[in-house]
Amino acid sequence: MPAIVILGWLIVLPLCRAIWYSLLSWDGVGPSRFVGAQNYQQIFSQSIERGSLYNALILFVFFCLIPTGLGLIAVGLLGRGQQRSNAVFRVILFLPQVLVTVVVAIVWTWLMAPFGTGTINGLLHAVGLGPVVGPSWLGGFSTALGAIGVIAVWLDVGLCFVLFLAGVQRIPADLYDAARIDGAGMIREFIHVTVPLLRREIGAAITITAVAGLGSFTLVFEATNGGPGNATVIPGLLVYRDAFTLGDVGGATALGVSMAVIIFVITFGIRWGFERRAV
Amino acid sequence: MISTLRERAGRHIVLGLMAIVTLYPVVGIISTALEPLHDATAGVSFWHSLSWSSMAYAWSVGHFDRYLVNTFIVCAAVVVSSVVVSVFCAYGLAVLRPAGCRWVLYLAILAFLLPTESLIVPWYYQLRGEGLVNTYWAMILPQMAQSVGFGVFWVRTAVLGVPKSLIEAGRLDGASEWSLLYRVIVPSIYPAIKTMSALVFLWTWNSFLLPLVMLSTPSLYVVTIGLETFQGAHFSNYAALAAASVIAALPVLIVYLFAQRSFISGMFAGAVVE
Numbered sequence: 001m002p003a004i005v006i007l008g009w010l011i012v013l014p015l016c017r018a019i020w021y022s023l024l025s026w027d028g029v030g031p032s033r034f035v036g037a038q039n040y041q042q043i044f045s046q047s048i049e050r051g052s053l054y055n056a057l058i059l060f061v062f063f064c065l066i067p068t069g070l071g072l073i074a075v076g077l078l079g080r081g082q083q084r085s086n087a088v089f090r091v092i093l094f095l096p097q098v099l100v101t102v103v104v105a106i107v108w109t110w111l112m113a114p115f116g117t118g119t120i121n122g123l124l125h126a127v128g129l130g131p132v133v134g135p136s137w138l139g140g141f142s143t144a145l146g147a148i149g150v151i152a153v154w155l156d157v158g159l160c161f162v163l164f165l166a167g168v169q170r171i172p173a174d175l176y177d178a179a180r181i182d183g184a185g186m187i188r189e190f191i192h193v194t195v196p197l198l199r200r201e202i203g204a205a206i207t208i209t210a211v212a213g214l215g216s217f218t219l220v221f222e223a224t225n226g227g228p229g230n231a232t233v234i235p236g237l238l239v240y241r242d243a244f245t246l247g248d249v250g251g252a253t254a255l256g257v258s259m260a261v262i263i264f265v266i267t268f269g270i271r272w273g274f275e276r277r278a279v
Numbered sequence: 280m281i282s283t284l285r286e287r288a289g290r291h292i293v294l295g296l297m298a299i300v301t302l303y304p305v306v307g308i309i310s311t312a313l314e315p316l317h318d319a320t321a322g323v324s325f326w327h328s329l330s331w332s333s334m335a336y337a338w339s340v341g342h343f344d345r346y347l348v349n350t351f352i353v354c355a356a357v358v359v360s361s362v363v364v365s366v367f368c369a370y371g372l373a374v375l376r377p378a379g380c381r382w383v384l385y386l387a388i389l390a391f392l393l394p395t396e397s398l399i400v401p402w403y404y405q406l407r408g409e410g411l412v413n414t415y416w417a418m419i420l421p422q423m424a425q426s427v428g429f430g431v432f433w434v435r436t437a438v439l440g441v442p443k444s445l446i447e448a449g450r451l452d453g454a455s456e457w458s459l460l461y462r463v464i465v466p467s468i469y470p471a472i473k474t475m476s477a478l479v480f481l482w483t484w485n486s487f488l489l490p491l492v493m494l495s496t497p498s499l500y501v502v503t504i505g506l507e508t509f510q511g512a513h514f515s516n517y518a519a520l521a522a523a524s525v526i527a528a529l530p531v532l533i534v535y536l537f538a539q540r541s542f543i544s545g546m547f548a549g550a551v552v553e
Contacts, residue, residue, distance in 0.1 A: 218487040
C-alpha cells in the first residue's frame with residue numbers, strides 16, 4: 001500500500017528529524033553542536049517564548065471557548081426550528097471558514113484601523129459610543145491580542161454553530177416535550193437537555209478550534225506579524241521566525257515539537273474527558 | 280415542537296444579527312474592490328461609484344493570472360493524488376484488514392493532527408536535501424501527506440458504512456478485489472469522496488506557511504503568497520488590495536456556494552463519528 005510509504009516518508013521521518021534538530025544548536029548552514037535539552041529549557045526561560053505560550057493560551061480562549069459558548073447559546077435560542085431559514089443561516093454563518101485566511105486578515109486590518117468610514121471605530125462613533133479617532137485595535141499593545149481574538153471568534157462561531165445545529169437535530173423531540181411537561185422553561189431546558197446531549201459535538205468543536213488556534217500562523221502573520229513589539233507572538237510564528245529569520249533551527253524545532261505535544265495532550269484530554277460518561 | 284410567535288421572532292432577530300456581523304466584512308471588501316482605482320479612501324468604503332478598474336489593475340500588475348494557475352495546479356494535484364491514495368488505503372484498511380492496520384490508521388490521524396508549524400522546519404531541510412525546494416513538488420508533497428492522513432481516515436469511515444451484504448454479493452458474483460473496488464465501493468461512497476475533495480481543495484488553496492517557506496521565485500507563487508507580496512507593495516491602495524483579495528478568494532467561494540452541503544456536513548460528520 002503506497003499510502004504507508006508516503007506517510008512514512010513525509011511524516012514520520014520529518015518528525016524524527018524535528019526531534020533530533022531540537023536537540024541541537026544549529027544555524028542551518030554551518031556545523032552543528034549537540035546541546036541536549038537546552039533548547040527546551042529556553043522555551044521556559046526566554047521571555048519571548050514564554051510569552052508566546054501565554055498568548056497562545058489567551059487565544060485559546062478566543063478561538064475555542066468563546067465560539068463554542070456562543071454557538072451553544074445561539075443554538076439554544078434557536079431551538080429546533082424550521083428547516084428552510086436554518087439552511088440559509090447555515091450557509092451565511094459558515095462563510096468565514098471558507099474565505100482565504102489572508103483575505104480575512106487584510107479586511108479585518110482595515111476594520112480595526114484608528115479612523116475612517118466603515119471601520120469599527122467609525123461605527124461606534126455613529127452609534128454615539130466613541131470619539132472619531134479611536135484606538136488602533138491591532139496596533140495597541142494591550143488590545144492587539146484581543147483584536148486577533150475577535151477575528152478568531154468571527155471565524156469560528158459559524159463552525160461551532162453549524163456543528164451544534166446538526167447535533168441538535170439528532171436529539172429526539174420526546175426529551176424536550178418531557179422537559180416541557182415537567183415545567184422547564186427555556187433556560188432549564190437548555191442546561192439539562194441540550195448541553196449534555198451535545199457532548200460529542202462540543203468535544204469535537206473544542207478539538208477542532210483548539211488545534212486551529214494553536215497553529216494559526218497565517219492569521220497572525222498577516223494581521224500583525226507578532227506586533228506591536230512582541231504582543232501577539234504565538235508559538236507558530238516563533239517557529240517560522242527562529243528557523244528562517246534568525247537561524248536558530250534547534251530552538252525552532254523544539255518549539256514545533258512542543259506544539260505538537262501540546263496538541264496531542266489537548267486532543268486526547270478532550271476525548272477522554274468527554275467520552276468518559278457515554279450517553 | 281410548538282413555538283410561540285415571540286420565540287420565533289426572537290430567534291430570527293438573533294440569527295439575523297449574527298448574519299449581519301458575519302457578512303459585514305465580506306460585503307465590505309467586495310464593495311471596496313469595486314471602487315475606482317484612484318478614488319481609494321482609507322479602509323472599507325461603501326459610497327462610491329462602481330468600476331472594474333481596480334480589479335483589472337490587480338489582475339495585471341499583481342500577476343494574479345499566473346498565481347491562480349499555480350494555485351490550481353497545486354490544488355488539483357493534491358486533491359487527485361490524495362483521493363486516489365486514500366481510497367486505496369482505506370479500502371485496504373476497511374475491507375482487507377491486513378495485520379498492523381491499526382497502526383496505519385494511527386499514523387494517518389497523526390499526519391493530519393500535526394500542525395504545519397510543527398513540521399515545516401524538517402520538511403524544508405528534507406526537501407532541500409533532495410533538491411526539491413522552490414518547485415511545485417515542494418508545495419504538493421507535504422500538503423499531500425497531510426491530506427492523505429485526513430483522507431484515509433475519512434474514506435475508511437465511509438467504506439465501513441457500505442453494507443456488508445453488498446460486498447458479499449459482489450464476492451459471490453466472483454468479482455476480483457479490483458473490480459469490487461470499482462464497481463461496488465466507489466459508487467457507494469461517492470458523496471464522501473466529493474466532500475473530501477472539496478475540503479482538501481479548500482485547505483490546499485488556503486495554505487500559506489508552506490508556500491511561504493518553500494518558494495522563492497515569484498513565478499511559482501500561489502495566490503496566498505501573491506496576495507501577501509501585493510500587499511507589501513501596494514499597502515495603501517485599498518481598492519487594488521481589496522480587488523486582489525477578492526480575486527484570490529473567489530474560486531473557493533464559488534466552489535463553496537455550489538457545494539456547501541458537502542462542505543458543511545463533511546467538516547464534522549467525521550469528527551463526531553470519531
